[in-house]
Amino acid sequence: MSTLHSFASARTIANAVLRGETSAEEITRAALDRVAEQDGAIGAFTDITAERALEEAKAVDRARAAGAALGPLAGVPYAVKNLYGVTGLATRAGSKINAADPPAHADALLVSRMKAAGAVLLGALNMGEYAYDFTGENAHYGPSRNPLDPTRMTGGSSGGSAAAVAAGFVPVSLGSDTNGSIRVPAAFCGLYGLKPTYGRLPRTGTFPFCDSLDHLGPFARSVEDLALTYDALQGHDASDPVCARRPVQKTSPEIAKGGDGLRIAVAGGYFRNDAEPGALAALDWAAKTVGAVDEIDVPQVAEARAAAFLITNAEGSALHLERLRKRPADFDPDTRDRFIAGAMIPASWYVSAQRFRRIFESTMAELFERYDIILAPSAPCRAPKLGQKTIVLGGREVPLRANMGIYTQPISFVGLPVAAVPVRESDELPYGIQVIAKPWHEHHCLRIAAVLEKASAARG
Amino acid sequence: MATDDTADLIDKAAANLGLTIAPEWKPNVQMFFEVARGMARMIESTNAVTAAEAAPVFTPRSSE
Numbered sequence: 001m002s003t004l005h006s007f008a009s010a011r012t013i014a015n016a017v018l019r020g021e022t023s024a025e026e027i028t029r030a031a032l033d034r035v036a037e038q039d040g041a042i043g044a045f046t047d048i049t050a051e052r053a054l055e056e057a058k059a060v061d062r063a064r065a066a067g068a069a070l071g072p073l074a075g076v077p078y079a080v081k082n083l084y085g086v087t088g089l090a091t092r093a094g095s096k097i098n099a100a101d102p103p104a105h106a107d108a109l110l111v112s113r114m115k116a117a118g119a120v121l122l123g124a125l126n127m128g129e130y131a132y133d134f135t136g137e138n139a140h141y142g143p144s145r146n147p148l149d150p151t152r153m154t155g156g157s158s159g160g161s162a163a164a165v166a167a168g169f170v171p172v173s174l175g176s177d178t179n180g181s182i183r184v185p186a187a188f189c190g191l192y193g194l195k196p197t198y199g200r201l202p203r204t205g206t207f208p209f210c211d212s213l214d215h216l217g218p219f220a221r222s223v224e225d226l227a228l229t230y231d232a233l234q235g236h237d238a239s240d241p242v243c244a245r246r247p248v249q250k251t252s253p254e255i256a257k258g259g260d261g262l263r264i265a266v267a268g269g270y271f272r273n274d275a276e277p278g279a280l281a282a283l284d285w286a287a288k289t290v291g292a293v294d295e296i297d298v299p300q301v302a303e304a305r306a307a308a309f310l311i312t313n314a315e316g317s318a319l320h321l322e323r324l325r326k327r328p329a330d331f332d333p334d335t336r337d338r339f340i341a342g343a344m345i346p347a348s349w350y351v352s353a354q355r356f357r358r359i360f361e362s363t364m365a366e367l368f369e370r371y372d373i374i375l376a377p378s379a380p381c382r383a384p385k386l387g388q389k390t391i392v393l394g395g396r397e398v399p400l401r402a403n404m405g406i407y408t409q410p411i412s413f414v415g416l417p418v419a420a421v422p423v424r425e426s427d428e429l430p431y432g433i434q435v436i437a438k439p440w441h442e443h444h445c446l447r448i449a450a451v452l453e454k455a456s457a458a459r460g
Numbered sequence: 461m462a463t464d465d466t467a468d469l470i471d472k473a474a475a476n477l478g479l480t481i482a483p484e485w486k487p488n489v490q491m492f493f494e495v496a497r498g499m500a501r502m503i504e505s506t507n508a509v510t511a512a513e514a515a516p517v518f519t520p521r522s523s524e
Contacts, residue, residue, distance in 0.1 A: 212516055
């Protein structure tokens with residue numbers, strides 16, 4: 001067994017491998033053992049790539065023995081949401097239908113970049129079907145269970161990505177976020193997550209959901225590991241027409257700079273209306289910690305959420321129309337009926353939503369002339385119980401699935417970068433905070449996330 | 461639009477799109493369509509229809 005404990009950070013593992021204190025193979029075997037022993041109770045993985053993982057680990061060890069330079073994630077185990085292409089695996093995207101597809105003949109680009117950085121792929125992770133989900137439940141593969149309390153949801157749709165990190169199977173994982181699918185699970189599982197600016201990370205080789213809103217990003221248990229992973233993922237790729245021609249902006253050197261010079265506001269109004277008192281207390285703690293005094297009322301947030309809903313519904317349904325025609329009974333019932341309804345949306349609704357996106361982009365740009373960071377809740381509540389269908393928000397009982405993303409949807413709608421930060425008191429389940437910055441300023445998000453992380457540790 | 465009209469619209473749209481909707485799925489499909497319609501009304505109440513360029517602007521690429 002590796003001498004490193006199961007919750008060792010990616011940085012610690014990479015340093016230990018680099019110094020020869022342990023081998024990548026030893027780390028990998030220990031991680032595979034943990035998954036084999038414990039994942040039956042969690043449901044994070046749908047596919048385990050043990051043979052590949054050991055080959056990748058041995059390659060890292062051979063490189064070290066030969067004196068070659070090692071990547072920044074040398075020997076670090078990780079896993080990916082099962083909508084990422086992984087050579088030799090069918091790209092399930094959480095579905096039964098895609099599980100019968102031919103195996104991917106190539107890795108998704110971000111998987112290739114993780115490999116180039118020395119990371120070791122343990123497998124593919126559970127998710128809500130076709131990413132149309134905020135719960136982490138799945139009718140075909142069972143739910144991913146929250147490692148902090150296995151009777152509760154991980155959140156979704158990147159449920160397995162959060163569960164694998166929170167359970168200590170891997171220090172980092174990759175997920176996707178169209179309307180909140182990194183930020184909500186990060187909140188429920190007590191993790192850090194990064195949804196970069198729309199167009200920052202290439203989606204090449206991943207199964208889409210909604211092209212206009214799809215983002216990829218990492219999960220980690222620390223801001224340092226989040227930045228380390230994100231830095232390994234950056235870089236333009238022309239095969240994704242949305243990917244921006246931006247230079248790589250390393251964030252690891254930035255995170256220790258603190259919040260000095262950053263103007264920070266707290267989102268009020270819409271963002272306070274339906275949250276549980278605990279979620280608001282977490283937001284207030286974060287605001288006080290980073291010295292945010294101004295509370296701003298962002299105009300037309302409800303309309304932004306509505307537009308994101310329509311674009312997602314229309315694009316996702318168009319993507320799956322042929323599957324809805326041929327195999328509707330093979331969909332998860334929790335996604336099928338929404339997709340069918342979305343297939344019937346008039347084009348004028350969709351185009352109006354896309355036009356409103358331009359208006360809301362301008363609204364947020366004006367706010368970011370006055371502030372560098374805006375804080376908001378990630379979710380209105382803590383992790384709900386598995387199987388729960390409704391939740392009381394603002395004194396009203398509302399459908400749970402539709403309302404877990406009320407605070408995340410308006411932000412990803414205009415592609416702003418967000419660090420998801422957990423806030424937890426003692427043994428209580430965590431709440432989550434969104435640290436939102438202007439486009440292409442992920443380093444600002446991570447600087448403030450690091451300030452909050454340090455303050456959380458001091459709070460105990 | 462009244463609920464009966466929505467049910468009729470869904471039946472006709474399903475026929476046009478080549479979709480088969482089992483009877484037990486219809487209440488949910490109808491509910492989700494009505495949610496979407498409510499969302500659309502919110503957007504239409506803004507000036508989005510005429511005031512802005514739609515967000516997905518196409519940028520032609522060149523190998524030069």
